[in-house]
Amino acid sequence: MNVLLILIPVALFLGAIGLGAFVWSLKSGQFDDLDGAAERILMDDDEDEVIT
Structure with missing residues (x-):
């Protein structure tokens, strides 16, 4: 459950980067x-090319 405290902000940060790039x-x-x-x-x- 403690891993969600890290994964949610990371996911939001990566989503913001993707939205910013778009x-x-x-x-x-x-x-x-x-x-x-x-x-x-x-x-x-x-x-368009002329062959001589």
Whole structure:
């Protein structure tokens, strides 16, 4: 039972770190363009190259 006195604050601290990292990633724009990478892989870049 005494171990709960250590584990609960540790779990709350790690949860706060995870929440802080998530909020930081939201503010820094990590989730702004979710479809861009998925659509970029489908584009054919070979059309832009000119073969002479």
